[in-house]
Amino acid sequence: MEVKVVKDILEANEVIAEENRRLFKEKGLYVLNLMGAPGTGKTTLLERTIERIKDRWKVGVIEGDIATSRDAERIAQYGVSVVQINTGGACHLDGNMVRMGLRELPLEGLRVLIVENVGNLVCPAEFNIGEDDKVMILSVTEGEDKPLKYPLMFQVSRLLLLNKIDLLPYVDFNLDRFREFALKVNPHLEIIPISCKTGEGLEEWIKWLENRLKETR
Amino acid sequence: MHELSIAQSLLDIIAQQAQIYGAKRVTRVNLRIGALSGVVKEALCFAFEVLSKGHVAEGATLEIEEVPVRIRCERCGIFEGIPFLVCPDCGEIAELLSGRELEIYSMEIEDGSEGSEGYS
Numbered sequence: 001m002e003v004k005v006v007k008d009i010l011e012a013n014e015v016i017a018e019e020n021r022r023l024f025k026e027k028g029l030y031v032l033n034l035m036g037a038p039g040t041g042k043t044t045l046l047e048r049t050i051e052r053i054k055d056r057w058k059v060g061v062i063e064g065d066i067a068t069s070r071d072a073e074r075i076a077q078y079g080v081s082v083v084q085i086n087t088g089g090a091c092h093l094d095g096n097m098v099r100m101g102l103r104e105l106p107l108e109g110l111r112v113l114i115v116e117n118v119g120n121l122v123c124p125a126e127f128n129i130g131e132d133d134k135v136m137i138l139s140v141t142e143g144e145d146k147p148l149k150y151p152l153m154f155q156v157s158r159l160l161l162l163n164k165i166d167l168l169p170y171v172d173f174n175l176d177r178f179r180e181f182a183l184k185v186n187p188h189l190e191i192i193p194i195s196c197k198t199g200e201g202l203e204e205w206i207k208w209l210e211n212r213l214k215e216t217r
Numbered sequence: 218m219h220e221l222s223i224a225q226s227l228l229d230i231i232a233q234q235a236q237i238y239g240a241k242r243v244t245r246v247n248l249r250i251g252a253l254s255g256v257v258k259e260a261l262c263f264a265f266e267v268l269s270k271g272h273v274a275e276g277a278t279l280e281i282e283e284v285p286v287r288i289r290c291e292r293c294g295i296f297e298g299i300p301f302l303v304c305p306d307c308g309e310i311a312e313l314l315s316g317r318e319l320e321i322y323s324m325e326i327e328d329g330s331e332g333s334e335g336y337s
Contacts (some may be wrong), residue, residue, distance in 0.1 A: 003238050004324050009227050009248075009319045092219055122255040123219035126319070151300035152317075184301040189311045215220045 012128055016095030020130025023102070024113070030213050031113045033131035035153060038119030040139045041163040043071045045198040050078045052170060052206050057111035057213070062101045064093040064118045071116065082107055092123035095130060112213070121146065125153040132216050139164040140171055144178035147185040154185045159192065161205060166195040221296060223319065224264035230274055230321055235273045237264040240326035251284045251318035253300060258283070277324075285315030 001112070003160075008014065024031050036042050050059055061082040072084035083104045085097050098115060107113075115131065117124040125134075136157040138146055141164060147154045155158065160182060168175070182189055185200040192208060194201030227246070235243055250256050262279050268277045288296045288311040290304035297315070304311045 001328060003234070003240075003322055004323050005230070005234050006322045007230055007320060009230065009321055011224055012229060068250055090222060091220075092222070126219055126254060127222075137310065148300065150255070152255055155253070184303050187303050211337065 004015045010126065016099055017128035019132040019173070020095055020099055020102070022075060023107075024130055027110065028217075029107065029110055029113050030216050031115065031129075031131045031133075032209075033115050033117060033124070033129055033134045034137065035117045035121075035124045035134060036119065036137035037053055037139075040119070040137050040142065041196050042116050042119065042137055043074055044162065045194075046114060047076060047135055048196050048199070048202055048208070049114070049206070050075070050080055052202065053112065053209070054078065054080060058109050060105055060107070060110045060113045062093075062105065062113065062115040064097070064116060066090070066118060069186060081110070084131075087118055091118055091120045092127050093117050093129055094127040098129040101103045112209075113118045121153055125156050127152075131173065133158045133212060135159045135161065135162040137163050140167055140173040141188075144173050144175075144181065146202065147178070147181040148159045151185045154189060157189060159190045159208060161201075162191060162193045162194060165193045165200060166179070166198045220260040221264045221268075223256060224238045224261060224268050227265065227321060228268055228274060231274045231277075231324065232272065232323065235326065238326055239328050240273060241329050243277045244327060245278045245280060245325035246274065246321060247280045247323045249280070249282045249284050249318040249320050249322055250299075252315040254317040254319050256319070262325050274324075284315050284318045287314040288312060289314055291313045 034042055059080045061075050061080055063084045065071055066087055066089060069084040072082045074179060075082045083101045085101045134157045136153055192201055192204050194205055231243055258281050265279050285297050286300050287295060289295050290309055290311045293304050293306040296305055299305060302311055302313060
């Protein structure tokens, strides 16, 4: 006997993500889901960001990694609350993992929560965690064709931070062509070129963040 | 690699539905997977096979319908098979019609009455 079901397979995750979202709203938190490949500069961006905003807003961080607490240790040095989630093999964070991480993170007084997802250009795009915004970071060393190869992550992101632009003279990365590819895949995508090394573009990124904090208030 | 999580979520839905329908066994599961989901069919089938041991859907066949990316441009019509959200002809913003699917739409079950009990 055949029975109709018709359900989104990730429905259970959506339910939990929605619960997280309600909690974040209740606490007046802006939540950012930071995604990108391994080595693209997610943790370094976090460090440069925290330095610049921690005197204005109370910041919390959730670090997602398959293993180790290296990133959480790096972030803890900046005096912000940080929780490490080890996914034990899973290639992304989901709503439930974030919910469990929240148990260890005192939310009172926090204004900004940045969730650094597991380094991966595919899987995290499919799982909502209750965030306000998905922001992806891509470095110029990864190649200009990535929007075509991994379209979903570009499509679900509001902002793309194009990192390591100080390396542009040394790599075959055509910025115009990249922009063209990225905007074809997602015409609404905002793009800010940055270098966490030299600090170029970081001011614009912080302004963007400031803006989103105002808009989501 | 997210196929493992997807297979687990799928099995949870199957278990719940099997209970609603009083199914003894689930023999076939029909899915629609969009091209944008990045799901590797073989990886999903493998994950399903491993995770379904001892589950009501153990041994079930996964029928996967792969859904291509389709977009519609108000002016130029429908395009298939490219991951763009702008029209490849005129460059206007296009509407995504399909490609994000990750859904189960039906399953084949053996219920208590026609299953093993019938042979006893």
